[in-house]
Amino acid sequence: MTSPHSESDRAGPDGALERAERLCRARGARLTPQRRRVYELLIGADGPLTAYELLRRLAGDGGNPAPPTVYRALEFLQAHGLVHRLASHNRYVACDHPGHGAHGGVFLVCERCGHALEWSDEDVARVLTHSARAAGFQVGEDVLPEVEGLCPGCVEEAGE
Amino acid sequence: MTSPHSESDRAGPDGALERAERLCRARGARLTPQRRRVYELLIGADGPLTAYELLRRLAGDGGNPAPPTVYRALEFLQAHGLVHRLASHNRYVACDHPGHGAHGGVFLVCERCGHALEWSDEDVARVLTHSARAAGFQVGEDVLPEVEGLCPGCVEEAGE
DNA sequence: ACTGGAAATGTTATGCTATAACAATACAGC
DNA sequence: GCTGTATTGTTATAGCATAACATTTCCAGT
Numbered sequence: 001m002t003s004p005h006s007e008s009d010r011a012g013p014d015g016a017l018e019r020a021e022r023l024c025r026a027r028g029a030r031l032t033p034q035r036r037r038v039y040e041l042l043i044g045a046d047g048p049l050t051a052y053e054l055l056r057r058l059a060g061d062g063g064n065p066a067p068p069t070v071y072r073a074l075e076f077l078q079a080h081g082l083v084h085r086l087a088s089h090n091r092y093v094a095c096d097h098p099g100h101g102a103h104g105g106v107f108l109v110c111e112r113c114g115h116a117l118e119w120s121d122e123d124v125a126r127v128l129t130h131s132a133r134a135a136g137f138q139v140g141e142d143v144l145p146e147v148e149g150l151c152p153g154c155v156e157e158a159g160e
Numbered sequence: 161m162t163s164p165h166s167e168s169d170r171a172g173p174d175g176a177l178e179r180a181e182r183l184c185r186a187r188g189a190r191l192t193p194q195r196r197r198v199y200e201l202l203i204g205a206d207g208p209l210t211a212y213e214l215l216r217r218l219a220g221d222g223g224n225p226a227p228p229t230v231y232r233a234l235e236f237l238q239a240h241g242l243v244h245r246l247a248s249h250n251r252y253v254a255c256d257h258p259g260h261g262a263h264g265g266v267f268l269v270c271e272r273c274g275h276a277l278e279w280s281d282e283d284v285a286r287v288l289t290h291s292a293r294a295a296g297f298q299v300g301e302d303v304l305p306e307v308e309g310l311c312p313g314c315v316e317e318a319g320e
Numbered sequence: 321a322c323t324g325g326a327a328a329t330g331t332t333a334t335g336c337t338a339t340a341a342c343a344a345t346a347c348a349g350c
Numbered sequence: 351g352c353t354g355t356a357t358t359g360t361t362a363t364a365g366c367a368t369a370a371c372a373t374t375t376c377c378a379g380t
Binding site for chain 4: 342349
């Protein structure tokens, strides 16, 4: 069975924040206003954002944030699995289902509209690990390979 | 069966260049001295290089190359499948088996020593494509997902 | 409450990665 | 040789990320 994540992990735009609060509290990690704000911006964003896009949106709140502000928030959020970095596009995206680590998934990144879908699939993880082992290679814990392609909406449009 | 590539594609350090020459000639593409030099540098390199590392090595040949010089050469080489970009590390690496496109493989990137192994595996390609399709996603032609982990040598050392 | 230390944030500066824009040159086909 | 296209040279700039150090905030222990 293939699925983005189990039903119990899903949450609306608000639920995600509450869940992040809980997760951080449980770990004794401090989800400060800055970090929370960056997380909110990513949750509310229409697709992955660059660090500097986040910076501009933070600046919109008032204040005079500098790059380290946003990078530090991202570092924290990534460390707690709340955010992933899309290395192929220098962008950051809120995680669908924090608390899991990133076991057994891929990022499906649309090369047309830029949207990214985090897709969990045990089969992918198993085959990837197995294949790598044949090369003597030990796959890391939280790998989330990025796969370029066309999302459902863009497949349609491209077909017209 | 899993393998880095078929025996017939393999080539020594020199063979790779000759093969590139043939490939370009067959396509009517011009493997100019600049492009050839960048390709040589990548073939001879001990692991993936950044564009600016290449630039410094070009400068060592004399002349006064600027960034566009190396980026243009890389663009050409990538277009012909002679070089891949390792997006996760902003690095470039010569391709093991040009002429194929990149069908059905992954990049195994060592998080310790930085080396990258291009690993062909039909199973990986099949499962990835199948899994993505379940999300309504159409995987692109030449995707080569990057997987972080430990290479054989570094697994050993880490075990000590 | 007070305080000492650690964590978080502010601030300035800088390095690395990549491309835009336009000029000059080299090359292939005629 | 001429002409148009591809390639390379050159200058400038945009975009991504972190180093280093100052300041503030927060919490624990008293």
